[in-house]
Amino acid sequence: MRIFVYLTLISLSLVASEFVLGVGGFKVCENRYGASYFKQCSIDKRKNIATLLKKELPNVNAVSMWITRDWKEEWYSEKEINDKLVQKGYVPIFIFYWFADDISPSFVKKHKKGYFQTLKRFSKYLQKIKGKKIVILNPEFNENGIVNSREFDLLQINSIFLIKKENPDALVGICLGDFGDYSVIWDEKNWKLYKPSMLYSAKIADFIAFQEMRALNKNSTEEILDAPLRALAFATYLHKTYKKPTFLAYLAISSYGKNGEKIQKKVVRDFKKLLPLFRASADLMGVNLFHFIDFPKHNGYFGKAEKFFGIKKANGKPKPAFYEFKRIKID
Numbered sequence: 001m002r003i004f005v006y007l008t009l010i011s012l013s014l015v016a017s018e019f020v021l022g023v024g025g026f027k028v029c030e031n032r033y034g035a036s037y038f039k040q041c042s043i044d045k046r047k048n049i050a051t052l053l054k055k056e057l058p059n060v061n062a063v064s065m066w067i068t069r070d071w072k073e074e075w076y077s078e079k080e081i082n083d084k085l086v087q088k089g090y091v092p093i094f095i096f097y098w099f100a101d102d103i104s105p106s107f108v109k110k111h112k113k114g115y116f117q118t119l120k121r122f123s124k125y126l127q128k129i130k131g132k133k134i135v136i137l138n139p140e141f142n143e144n145g146i147v148n149s150r151e152f153d154l155l156q157i158n159s160i161f162l163i164k165k166e167n168p169d170a171l172v173g174i175c176l177g178d179f180g181d182y183s184v185i186w187d188e189k190n191w192k193l194y195k196p197s198m199l200y201s202a203k204i205a206d207f208i209a210f211q212e213m214r215a216l217n218k219n220s221t222e223e224i225l226d227a228p229l230r231a232l233a234f235a236t237y238l239h240k241t242y243k244k245p246t247f248l249a250y251l252a253i254s255s256y257g258k259n260g261e262k263i264q265k266k267v268v269r270d271f272k273k274l275l276p277l278f279r280a281s282a283d284l285m286g287v288n289l290f291h292f293i294d295f296p297k298h299n300g301y302f303g304k305a306e307k308f309f310g311i312k313k314a315n316g317k318p319k320p321a322f323y324e325f326k327r328i329k330i331d
Helices: 002-017 035-042 050-056 078-088 105-126 152-167 186-198 221-225 227-242 260-281 303-308 320-326
Strands: 020-024 062-068 090-097 135-138 170-177 208-214 245-255 284-289
Touching: 020 320, 062 284, 078 090, 090 105, 105 152, 135 152, 135 245, 152 170, 152 186, 152 221, 152 260, 170 227, 170 245, 186 227, 208 227, 208 260, 221 227, 221 260, 227 245, 227 260, 260 284
Parallel strands: 020 062, 020 284, 062 090, 090 135, 135 170, 170 208, 208 245, 245 284
Antiparallel strands: none
C-alpha cells in the first residue's frame, strides 16, 4: 500500500509542470538534399535536432526517441542528450516499443524475459540522463487480444515500478492506440474494451498516453479532419475514467495523397485551436509530433503514407502544417 501512495505523491508533484510540446527525431541534416536526402545526409553531416528547433520551432521544448527491440545505447548518446537537449531546455521523451506489432498474449508470454532484459538495460541507461524525462510504455498495446489480458496489466505494473524505482525523476505512462470506429467522435463502446488490460497499471501510471494516426490511403477525408475532435473526446474519456493526466504520445497526420498537405495543415490548426479545451477537460500535459521531417524509409501499417508524416519534407522544405505547428503556444 505504501508504494502506491509513494508513487501517487511523485506523480502529483512531477506532472504539475510545464506543458510539453515535442517532435520526433534525434539527428538531422540542415542542408536540403532533395530526393537524395537520406543518401547524402551522411552521419558526419548530421546534427542534433535541437540545432534546427532553436531556430525554426522555438515553441518546442521536447524531443522524442524510440526504444525498439534492437535498441542500442549509441543510437542516443546520453552525453549528447544531456549536452544538446537537457542543457538546452528540451525534455527527452522515450517511447519504449519492444513488442511492436507482434504483440499478443502468446507473444508476450513467450518473450517476457527478453522484454525485461531490455527494460532493465534501458532503466540503467535512463539514470545517466539528467533532470526530467518522460517514458511512454508499449504504445498501441491494445490489439491482438491484449485488451483482455490481466497478465499484460501486471507486466505494465512491474515495468512502471522498475523504472520509477531507479529513476524517481521520470514520468512513466502507458499508451493506448485510439482504435475503433473513426466515423464517430465519441466511441465509448470501443474505448471500454481496453479496461481489463489496464485495470491496475492505470492507477499507478503518472499519465495515460494515446496516439492518433491518419492517412488518406486508410481513412476518409472526414475521418482525418475529425481527428482533433476525436482526440479531444478520447482524452476526456481517459481522464474522467482513470483520473490521470493525459498525453498525446504521437500525432501523425500524413500529407500523402491529393490535398494531403492542406488536410494536414487543417488538422494541426484545429488541434492548436482546441488545446485550451484539451487542457481543461482532459488535463492534457503534452503533445508530441510523430516526425518532424519526412522519413522516406519509414514503413508500417499506412504503407506509402508512412513516408509523409513530417511537417517538413525530406528536402527540408516546410509544409503548410509547419507554420501552424509553429503558432502553438504552450504558456
